[in-house]
Amino acid sequence: MNTNSRNLTLLTDLYELTMMQGYFKTHSKEHVVFDIFYRRNPCGGAYAIACGLDQAIDYIKDLHFEQEDIDYLRSTGFFQEDFLDYLKNFRFTGDIYAIPEGTIIFPKEPLVKVIAPIMEAQLVETALLNIINHQSLIATKAARVVQEAGGGVMEFGLRRAQGPDAGIYGARAAVIAGCIGTSNVLAGQMFDIPVKGTHAHSWIMSFPSELEAFRTYAELFPDNCLLLVDTYDTLNSGVKHAIQVFREMREKGIHSKLFGIRLDSGDLAYLTKKARIMLDEAGFPDAIISASSDLDEYLINSLMNQGAKITSWGVGTNLITSKDCPSFGGVYKLACIIDENGTEIPKIKVSENVEKVTNPGNKKILRIYDKASGKIKADLITLEDEVFTEDQPLTLFDPLATWKRTRLEAGTYTIRELLVPIFKNGQCVYESPSVMDIQAYCTQEKATLWDESKRLINPQEVYVDLSRKLYDLKNQLLDDAHTIKD
Amino acid sequence: MNTNSRNLTLLTDLYELTMMQGYFKTHSKEHVVFDIFYRRNPCGGAYAIACGLDQAIDYIKDLHFEQEDIDYLRSTGFFQEDFLDYLKNFRFTGDIYAIPEGTIIFPKEPLVKVIAPIMEAQLVETALLNIINHQSLIATKAARVVQEAGGGVMEFGLRRAQGPDAGIYGARAAVIAGCIGTSNVLAGQMFDIPVKGTHAHSWIMSFPSELEAFRTYAELFPDNCLLLVDTYDTLNSGVKHAIQVFREMREKGIHSKLFGIRLDSGDLAYLTKKARIMLDEAGFPDAIISASSDLDEYLINSLMNQGAKITSWGVGTNLITSKDCPSFGGVYKLACIIDENGTEIPKIKVSENVEKVTNPGNKKILRIYDKASGKIKADLITLEDEVFTEDQPLTLFDPLATWKRTRLEAGTYTIRELLVPIFKNGQCVYESPSVMDIQAYCTQEKATLWDESKRLINPQEVYVDLSRKLYDLKNQLLDDAHTIKD
The missing domain is CATH 3.20.140.10 (nicotinate phosphoribosyltransferase)
Structure with a gap:
């Protein structure tokens, strides 16, 4: 350890x-x-x-x-x-x-x-x-966030935490209060808590096309395949390409343990409802829709009230700094x-x-x-x-x-x-x-x-x-x- | 090191x-x-x-x-x-x-x-x-605070910092941006920056009387003698007793390099103006008046505009967490x-x-x-x-x-x-x-x-x-x- x-x-x-x-x-x-x-x-x-x-x-x-x-x-x-x-x-x-x-x-x-x-x-x-x-x-802030989300909250704040300790012990506190995991690998190692994450915009941008980036990721991590869909155009490009890759996986007989999409910008209520329909119609009702983007307990509460179709939440800055307090x-x-x-x-x-x-x-x-x-x-x-x-x-x-x-x-x-x-x-x-x-x-x-x-x-x-x-x-x-x- | x-x-x-x-x-x-x-x-x-x-x-x-x-x-x-x-x-x-x-x-x-x-x-x-x-x-927050105070700002936030690193590296950043020192001894040691501080309410409370607490402190630290005057009653007890101790020092021929009072509560504009008059009338125009108490750049600006008589500022929580941001x-x-x-x-x-x-x-x-x-x-x-x-x-x-x-x-x-x-x-x-x-x-x-x-x-x-x-x-x-x- x-x-x-x-x-x-x-x-x-x-x-x-x-x-x-x-x-x-x-x-x-x-x-x-x-x-x-x-x-x-x-x-x-x-x-x-x-x-x-x-x-x-x-x-x-x-x-x-x-x-x-x-x-x-x-x-x-x-x-x-x-x-x-x-x-x-x-x-x-x-x-x-x-x-x-x-x-x-x-x-x-x-x-x-x-x-x-x-x-x-x-x-x-x-x-x-x-x-x-x-x-x-x-811990108190995280409990509030988890309570409004009803679960499925991941702590993603390390890059905005007030120094290494704030990231490390903040991740520990967040998991104690109910977060299901953290992006922080050192906290995962030190405290034996689940670590989570997939890829960033830079992954997508390092490939000639979004589709190729998704396809490569799905081949490498078939069982942890959350594709980030907002690099170019969420609905017209990202979600379409994600569905195409999920279809290709299905055709190859790959049954992923965990797959879906992640949105990191835009109107999360509107986009997740649209994305949910697209995924369901394509035959992927079990695809996760994960959202991140300046979330806190108030925004999560509002998104829930608007019927946003979010099953998993990545909460960063506002949790790890307890921004409003x-x-x-x-x-x-x-x-x-x-x-x-x-x-x-x-x-x-x-x-x-x-x-x-x-x-x-x-x-x-x-x-x-x-x-x-x-x-x-x-x-x-x-x-x-x-x-x-x-x-x-x-x-x-x-x-x-x-x-x-x-x-x-x-x-x-x-x-x-x-x-x-x-x-x-x-x-x-x-x-x-x-x-x-x-x-x-x-x-x-x-x-x-x-x-x-x-x-x-x-x-x-x-x-x-x-x-x-x-x-x-x-x-x-x-x-x-x-x-x-x- | x-x-x-x-x-x-x-x-x-x-x-x-x-x-x-x-x-x-x-x-x-x-x-x-x-x-x-x-x-x-x-x-x-x-x-x-x-x-x-x-x-x-x-x-x-x-x-x-x-x-x-x-x-x-x-x-x-x-x-x-x-x-x-x-x-x-x-x-x-x-x-x-x-x-x-x-x-x-x-x-x-x-x-x-x-x-x-x-x-x-x-x-x-x-x-x-x-x-x-x-x-x-x-560093940015500290620069704003120092700018409004015009100097004399000490970083006192360790106990409210978001973990040890936030206190240590926050103190370093604060000094880079113009704070004259920090209360944080470890930061002082690690970065060779000035450390500052005198005593807390618990010092006063551990003695049978405020006067005895002040007198003992002045004997022990004649050259760093900032007496905390707000434990019982700032003007009627604290400042009076501080003046008594400064007089005793003068009578003994002790010329302190640094002496004065610190206020940690109450209406700082009112109290420091009154305290300044009391200190000046007692023949101590060079006594420092130091203030702390949830200060930030806005409150310091306001106190300066009100003509508060503060020569030294201890800034804690709002600086070390950059509270409003x-x-x-x-x-x-x-x-x-x-x-x-x-x-x-x-x-x-x-x-x-x-x-x-x-x-x-x-x-x-x-x-x-x-x-x-x-x-x-x-x-x-x-x-x-x-x-x-x-x-x-x-x-x-x-x-x-x-x-x-x-x-x-x-x-x-x-x-x-x-x-x-x-x-x-x-x-x-x-x-x-x-x-x-x-x-x-x-x-x-x-x-x-x-x-x-x-x-x-x-x-x-x-x-x-x-x-x-x-x-x-x-x-x-x-x-x-x-x-x-x-």
């Missing part, structure tokens, strides 16, 4: 390292709890999909400073020798909990929880955010300090914007399912030591509008804890499933969402509530914060 | 490899000319900045298939043994010409020209586009086939959209400067063998509106050829300058643009014209294309 492993220890913001040195000099013994969470779902949706944990695990496992890294840091002039000495034997020794990849997630709940000595917890902020933000973004706003916030005696001191970040106030303390997330339908009822963020059991009635209330309450009777709901242990005392205790297994899990996860939360326009938000104890703690800390200390 | 070198040979779309096998079986002897060009400037601007060549060179130099790559390709079932055998000794043996990094570029002109055996030229399409598209995008539409199109006898057969890609018709043939680009001002007059795309000299009058005409003509008298203009040799017969003949030298060159390049082409709203496009010979060739091929061959 081509792991392309790299030393990413310095993949961090300078201020993580200057703060580390500050903690080293002043209060290095403390442990802290940091949460990664996000505030708003991408693309106006009502959910996101957790992704990137596997790469985050590799990053944490590999954390170490090479001599050249120490030398480089020294050369910047920011660091002192005792701190650089400390870095020489630096390893991550803390605990990490995370929501598994492929899980449906909602704003404000911790996707990743880091409990570690303050210096270690600070260092890993930037890279963890970079990895989780990127991959969760692309190219960043996932995951943040990494201090939730708790654990002092040298083991006492937990919950911390809150105040903001003038009430939605930006953080949830304090060492927390967990309980997902509450409707027992009858298996659908998600709500998520409940609680403190780590709280106990909830399914044999008790449960009252949920909205943390921003506390008069809104829902009482769930015992026996009508089930509870699942979302955060699972990933690292314990620096040792990885979690094994990532294969990408295709995560894809299967993600498909189950998507089925736990109500349809109303999946629609493109004005989707219904899913409730993320706080336990009474956490709610009270938060309000108490907010009250305290009004007394500014100096 | 941490090069983090990786084998990216399989970083390609599957169809490049299936087409390669097709060429291998049918017409492997041909050479071809492929052009990378783009059709529209990002973000509604009138120019872009070429970037990514250095990484493209590394990619081409490293191209080779390891045994594990061959084994993987075999496992996909698409490839035959004779082709896999050929891959074992595959190296790039062709020529590449490119516009140097940091150069101002315009739509439709070849940024990169690959002249190589058809199989080699086809393989490299995807990775070259991926690298050039990403880095040119971020997260892809650069570079394409790779066949321009010419060179047959076994060395005869050039120009090729054109027809499209129903006149702007999508490609320019055929083996071409070069001449940049025409106004001799008096040094500003760009126009670019002229010509065939490779055409000769233009500055001692002759030159008539330019618009290829889409041929009645628009400009005659330049001899002696009033200068000519520069933009494409330079990068590879000859597979050997690299070009050495990339250092990133900071490219930045200096890029600054000169930006000075060759008229102000009218740099404004945010409705910028004046720069003319990219065709030589008469190229224009006639294009029209002749378009006429021929109407006779569809079969």
Whole structure:
């Protein structure tokens, strides 16, 4: 397997390292709890999909400073020798909990929880955010595209991805979220995921004629014979020549496993309907019609509504960059300090914007399912030591509008804890499933969402509530914060 | 130096490899000319900045298939043994010409020209586009941001970049385009570019009080002392405490090289004007006011117009993802086939959209400067063998509106050829300058643009014209294309 492993220890913001040195000099013994969470779902949706944990695990496992890294840091002039000495034997020794990849997630709940000595917890902020933000973004975008297409989506965006990693890990995220394959061969090799593709306009143009280009391709790849029909004139040249080649294959007794046409330009609704009639009339009702051309979930939705005859979708730029929303706003916030005696001191970040106030303390997330339908009822963020059991009635209330309450009777709901242990005392205790297994899990996860939360326009938000104890703690800390200390 | 070198040979779309096998079986002897060009400037601007060549060179130099790559390709079932055998000794043996990094570029002109055996030229399409598209995008976006700020821009986007490479190479592109530094330590190490940063909210929150956090930071980093003032209350707490700490430093006789405040939230126009008054009245007119918080070129322009007192800008998400335009539409199109006898057969890609018709043939680009001002007059795309000299009058005409003509008298203009040799017969003949030298060159390049082409709203496009010979060739091929061959 081509792991392309790299030393990413310095993949961090300078201020993580200057703060580390500050903690080293002043209060290095403390442990802290940091949460990664996000505030708003991408693309106006009502959910996101957790992704990137596997790469985050590799990053944490590999954390170490090479001599050249120490030398480089020294050369910047920011660091002192005792701190650089400390870095020489630096390893991550803390605990990490995370929501598994492929899980449906909602704003404000911790996707990743880091409990570690303050210096270690600070260092890993930037890279963890970079990895989780990127991959969760692309998984979420891909899920939206796949949902509107109803399946058959191929990820074709490598050439427009924001660098090699964006192409490689974007392809992985897209497959986790339901794409049936990628054009990206390196991603196929690294993650054992299906690779797809046929030919480009340059193939057609390198032959004296379109027909000869098609005929040659069909001879070479009879079982993966999607012919690109829009190089010269889609209906009058491309589709006609494709049909001629399919006829020739049939006359030779070749029964292709996969054959059809691909359109990469023009009015896809009009052209695919016409092409479908031409193919059907020629006796090829099983010929695939594949389309690509600046597709996204909105255009696919529109094409489906127009009755376009497309059975397979190649989605590139808009998926691999999440074009209408190219960043996932995951943040990494201090939730708790654990002092040298083991006492937990919950911390809150105040903001003038009430939605930006953080949830304090060492927390967990309980997902509450409707027992009858298996659908998600709500998520409940609680403190780590709280106990909830399914044999008790449960009252949920909205943390921003506390008069809104829902009482769930015992026996009508089930509870699942979302955060699972990933690292314990620096040792990885979690094994990532294969990408295709995560894809299967993600498909189950998507089925736990109500349809109303999946629609493109004005989707219904899913409730993320706080336990009474956490709610009270938060309000108490907010009250305290009004007394500014100096 | 941490090069983090990786084998990216399989970083390609599957169809490049299936087409390669097709060429291998049918017409492997041909050479071809492929052009990378783009059709529209990002973000509604009138120019872009070429970037990514250095990484493209590394990619081409490293191209080779390891045994594990061959084994993987075999496992996909698409490839035959004779082709896999050929891959074992595959190296790039062709020529590449490119516009140097940091150069101002315009739509439709070849940024990169690959002249190589058809199989080699086809393989490299995807990775070259991926690298050039990403880095040119971020360089262009960063140039826009730097232009509006008038300098003092730091790249702070790593945590929101689309994966590690997007952060690393995005930082490089941002510095090339004029950012004074990056928060990204790995990019600092890899490219010898300045790294910047101080502390986060978590630093403040890890201390019993804001004042103690500031005081400790000032003791540790007296010469890089930008205090983050918005954790609790910007004016009533943060700025007051910062001033107190600056006074204490002054009383101790510490004269900091760099000190001031950073704001990361709130109304930056209002708060920075108030903070400036407070700092000035306290006797700290040289205190820096640094701002970050979802900045982009439009918000910076607005803040400048409002008289915000900001001397230093930290720009993250919107720069590193080019949020309003997260892809650069570079394409790779066949321009010419060179047959076994060395005869050039120009090729054109027809499209129903006149702007999508490609320019055929083996071409070069001449940049025409106004001799008096040094500003760009126009670019002229010509065939490779055409000769233009500055001692002759030159008539330019618009290829889409041929009645628009400009005659330049001899002696009033200068000519520069933009494409330079990068590879000859597979050997690299070009050495990339250092990133900071490219930045200096890029600054000169930006000075060759008229102000009218740099404004945010409705910028004046720069003319990219065709030589008469190229224009006639294009029209002749378009006429021929109407006779569809079969």
